Amino acid sequence: MTSTFVGMPKFPVAAREALANTQLRSNLAHATATIRDKRARVVAEVDNWEELRLSGAAIKDAALASLDQHLVRLEARLTAAGAEVRWARDADEACTIVAEVAQRHGIDEVVKVKSMVTQEIGLNEALQEQGISAWETDLAELIVQLGDDLPSHILVPAIHRNRAEILEIFQRRMQGLASPEELTDDPAVLAGAAREHLRQKFLTARMAVSGANFAVAETGTLVVVESEGNGRMCLTLPEVLVSVVGIEKVVPTWEDLDVFLRLLPRSSTGERMNPYTSTWTGVTPGDGPQEVVVVLLDNGRTRALADQVGRQALRCIRCSACLNSCPVYERVGGHAYGSVYPGPIGAILNPLLKGVGVDEQVDSLPYASSLCGACFEVCPVRIDIPSVLVDLRAQVVDAHRAKRWGGVPSMQTVAMKGAAATFRSGRRLRLAERFARLGTGIAARVGARAWTGSRDLPRAPRESFRAWWRRTDGGTR
Amino acid sequence: MRVALMVTCINDALFPDVGKACVTLLRRLGVEVDFPDAQTCCGQPMVNTGYLDEAIAPLRSFVKAFEGYDAIVTPSGSCAGSARHQHGMVARRSGDPELVAAVERTAPRTYELSEFLVDVLGVTDVGACFPHRVTYHPTCHSLRMLGVGDRPTTLLRAVRGLDLVELPRAEECCGFGGTFAVKNSDTSVAMVSDKARHVRETGAEVLVAGDSSCLMNIGGALSRQQAGIRVMHLAEVLAQTATGGGQS
Known part of the structure; x- marks a missing residue:
């Protein structure tokens, strides 16, 4: 049961395939429109929403500016509360720590709370290699896991599946069902089957793995926000709890947390409040997990923090409002982004975490946007995604500029340099425009398939505006 | 007030009637408008493709053309956005x-046309007449980068005979996005x-x-579909009067 994004093609290639999948298109259009409308309704109820967004951005920026101090404080508070704090530079270190904790207790099965960061580090696959089964307990993550599939949305990882597909996956793969042949595609029946399957796991698993939505430095408290109650089960029933937490999740105080608990549910599920908010501070003797391990993960976050324009991406609270509002995401879905972080936030977060100029799939992501700005408009922490995209495009070009020194420039570079030379002066442009009719004529006949495949090109005029102005002295002759 | 027309490279080369309509409209409203010949392109195509160094030469020609004017008026939300929000970055580079x-x-x-008409001239009825059923697409950069709001539709509602009908999902991008339309043409086509x-x-x-760029995209699709719907720039509609054509 291993599926990874390793070896995914560049965005335009992956998108072409996704666009041809009519079932996917219809599932996505329906699902994103539904969540988008719900979000718009509940956000409109809040009078000071814009102030809340500004607060959210300011709190995160301040926390990131002195991240080192907040993390040390978080570590001290967690340790004082009986938790074991481990630091992980990258995915391998984090996965190794989680596996070691399981192994020292002789545990070969763990239950998981839905978490983006454990997807990011490929934890399930790493544990599998060590003979440890990791069970997703969030319904949508379970659908993805049982279907040997990949998540395609941050909040709704199985958004690309409809209920007929889910029925087929459950009948084929779900263990411990009393009577799989009696299943139907009624959502209540499917949820009932999942409950039956998961209950067994909750009651037998000795260890749980979670992420955290927030880590409050002043008390050493971790916070998980969820809808189904599976998280609460995982966080309270097992003996051992390991939480993998990205270092950007830290918020200094409970007062700060309050702002995000108001921003997140409305932006994410379009609810006024999420059904379950779990908080825990280390070990509580006699209640809940008696061994609590917290893995603080970098995995590219300090690289992103060093990026002056891009560091604002670390404000992200993983609400996925940007995905639901993105016209590109709505049409191609999440898999085309080749990462557990899809959509507009994925298009900036992946290059920021991984660096540009190394992998052409990663380098293709900043271009996977029309820069329409719908994402920025809905972002609860005001990440200016279009500006970060433009800055990352410049980083991609600059990285290749350095590499291609003395080599053969790309077609795109030739075109851009040619345009820059033409636009150097009005006189040069006037000369070039004499060939505009010829240019569009040739483009329409032979080249520019990317445009003319589905769109007509305009016919170039007999005379440019510039030439008309000169000939008629601005229309006065 | 010295007013310059920043016609934009796309209107200059492909849609000169949009520039002529701006001249007609502004003159009718008593504004004497110059066309500084040194202007070329705002540099946005280079900036948005990641070629910042290549945007410096166009920016130099931009400031050479427009420095000294009290207002720079452009029939493009996108190019106005580039001048207001991206030129600083290119200059620093x-x-x-x-x-x-x-x-x-x-x-x-730098003002987008509807901003200049409503905010600077204080006009919402430009004395136009266009007896047709019209729908309006708010382009992304005028809507979100500049925040022109309801200025364009206020201007359109004042046009004699014009029947403005609402466009479903009006605020969704048409899929142009500059080089996006070519680099990610399949997605762009799905959007348009x-x-x-x-x-x-x-x-x-x-x-x-x-914005002529968005109109070229949507118009290109409508034309291919033989939809029988024409596209017009806001300036072209506002330049029309009861006595006919908007051209100088």
């Missing part, structure tokens, strides 16, 4: 303090197909917008 200083003077004086469908659903004869 050049390392030339004089270019940075020049941009600080030109950027705040939906936009063209929404335009057809309105039953309008004319689709109006404030």
Whole structure:
């Protein structure tokens, strides 16, 4: 049961395939429109929403500016509360720590709370290699896991599946069902089957793995926000709890947390409040997990923090409002982004975490946007995604500029340099425009398939505006 | 007030009637408008493709053309956005303090056409007449980068005989996005197909917008579909009077 994004093609290639999948298109259009409308309704109820967004951005920026101090404080508070704090530079270190904790207790099965960061580090696959089964307990993550599939949305990882597909996956793969042949595609029946399957796991698993939505430095408290109650089960029933937490999740105080608990549910599920908010501070003797391990993960976050324009991406609270509002995401879905972080936030977060100029799939992501700005408009922490995209495009070009020194420039570079030379002066442009009719004529006949495949090109005029102005002295002759 | 027309490279080369309509309209409103010949392109195609160094030469020609004017008026939300929000970044990249200083003077004086009409001239009825059923697409950069709000539709509602019908999902991008339309052409086409469908659903004869680039995209799709709907720039509609054509 291993599926990874390793070896995914560049965005335009992956998108072409996704666009041809009519079932996917219809599932996505329906699902994103539904969540988008719900979000718009509940956000409109809040009078000071814009102030809340500004607060959210300011709190995160301040926390990131002195991240080192907040993390040390978080570590001290967690340790004082009986938790074991481990630091992980990258995915391998984090996965190794989680596996070691399981192994020292002789545990070969763990239950998981839905978490983006454990997807990011490929934890399930790493544990599998060590003979440890990791069970997703969030319904949508379970659908993805049982279907040997990949998540395609941050909040709704199985958004690309409809209920007929889910029925087929459950009948084929779900263990411990009393009577799989009696299943139907009624959502209540499917949820009932999942409950039956998961209950067994909750009651037998000795260890749980979670992420955290927030880590409050002043008390050493971790916070998980969820809808189904599976998280609460995982966080309270097992003996051992390991939480993998990205270092950007830290918020200094409970007062700060309050702002995000108001921003997140409305932006994410379009609810006024999420059904379950779990908080825990280390070990509580006699209640809940008696061994609590917290893995603080970098995995590219300090690289992103060093990026002056891009560091604002670390404000992200993983609400996925940007995905639901993105016209590109709505049409191609999440898999085309080749990462557990899809959509507009994925298009900036992946290059920021991984660096540009190394992998052409990663380098293709900043271009996977029309820069329409719908994402920025809905972002609860005001990440200016279009500006970060433009800055990352410049980083991609600059990285290749350095590499291609003395080599053969790309077609795109030739075109851009040619345009820059033409636009150097009005006189040069006037000369070039004499060939505009010829240019569009040739483009329409032979080249520019990317445009003319589905769109007509305009016919170039007999005379440019510039030439008309000169000939008629601005229309006065 | 010295007013310059920043016609934009796309209107200059492909849609000169949009520039002529601006001249007609502004003169009718008593504004004597110059066309500084040194202007070329705002540099946005280079900036948005990641070629910042290549945007420096166009920016130099921009400030050479427009410095000294009280207002720089452009029939493009996107190019106005580029002048106001991206020129600073390009100037800083050049390392030339004089270019940075020049941009600080030109950027705040750059207005998208509807902003100039409503905010600077204080006009909402430009005396136009256009007896047709029209729908309006608010282009992304005028809507979100500049925040022109309801200025364009206020201007359109005052046009004699014009029947403005609402466009479903109006605020969704048409899929142009500059080089996005070519680099991610499949996705771009999927987006413009939906936009063209929404335009057809309105039953309008004319689709109006404030950016020729977006109109070229949507118009290209409508034309390929033989939809029988023409596209017109906001300036072209506002230039029309009861006595006919808008051209000088």
